[in-house]
Amino acid sequence: MDRLLPTEPSVMAPGAVHLPGWMDADLRVEFVTRCRAWGEASGGARHPRMRNGSSMSVAMVGLGWHWYPYRYSRTRDDGDGGRALAFPSWLGELSRRALVDAAVIDARVAADPEQFAPDVALINWYGPGATMGMHVDRDEVAPAPVVSFSVGATGVFRFGNPSGRGRPWVDMPLESGDVVVFGGPSRLAYHGVPRLAADTFDPAVGELLGRLNVTVRETGLTD
Numbered sequence: 001m002d003r004l005l006p007t008e009p010s011v012m013a014p015g016a017v018h019l020p021g022w023m024d025a026d027l028r029v030e031f032v033t034r035c036r037a038w039g040e041a042s043g044g045a046r047h048p049r050m051r052n053g054s055s056m057s058v059a060m061v062g063l064g065w066h067w068y069p070y071r072y073s074r075t076r077d078d079g080d081g082g083r084a085l086a087f088p089s090w091l092g093e094l095s096r097r098a099l100v101d102a103a104v105i106d107a108r109v110a111a112d113p114e115q116f117a118p119d120v121a122l123i124n125w126y127g128p129g130a131t132m133g134m135h136v137d138r139d140e141v142a143p144a145p146v147v148s149f150s151v152g153a154t155g156v157f158r159f160g161n162p163s164g165r166g167r168p169w170v171d172m173p174l175e176s177g178d179v180v181v182f183g184g185p186s187r188l189a190y191h192g193v194p195r196l197a198a199d200t201f202d203p204a205v206g207e208l209l210g211r212l213n214v215t216v217r218e219t220g221l222t223d
């Protein structure tokens with residue numbers, strides 16, 4: 001894929017690293033295939049309902065744990081009640097590799113990248129018009145970083161600071177195959193996706209009219 005956007009890794013904020021084009025075409029295709037299968041096996045992606053009664057425009061599936069505002073459960077408590085699909089060890093290993101690469105760019109992402117032991121993946125599906133508001137990933141009790149994989153349409157990832165939803169922030173366009181890792185001083189930074197870039201898609205993954213994002217985390221929770 002010809003990139004129109006940054007090609008070099010960069011530090012978005014202390015402990016927050018953008019790795020453009022980290023996933024090759026085969027891996028991107030693999031993600032799409034697996035995410036479709038996980039969606040079907042879990043009874044379809046859900047639009048989590050927020051406390052104010054509105055539903056998220058993003059559709060979600062959890063592996064390892066099921067997430068709904070604002071907690072994790074082993075079962076799909078706001079859906080069909082089924083057990084969350086298993087978290088695959090290959091995804092954990094892949095995420096650890098991405099984290100190790102990110103730590104070369106900015107060592108503040110994690111004290112010891114090799115010790116990263118993720119146990120949950122949240123698959124986000126952004127159909128046309130879907131967005132995600134500024135928020136903090138705070139339902140994990142472990143301080144480990146978040147590793148985020150993007151495939152399909154380009155999403156504008158707004159990465160802010162831990163003090164609040166406002167500026168300073170950077171708007172980083174995430175293209176298909178990009179990885180972002182945030183930890184250390186940025187682990188509790190506000191972030192969101194205010195829009196998808198118009199008319200963007202990844203020809204390598206075929207018909208995918210939207211954006212797939214998979215965040216891999218370590219909850220620190222036990223059953």
Ligand SMILES: O=C(O)CCC(=O)C(=O)O
Nearest residue numbers: 124137157192193213215
């Ligand atoms: O879609 C993205 O790039 C970010 C997703 C996100 O913020 C989250 O899952 O908490």
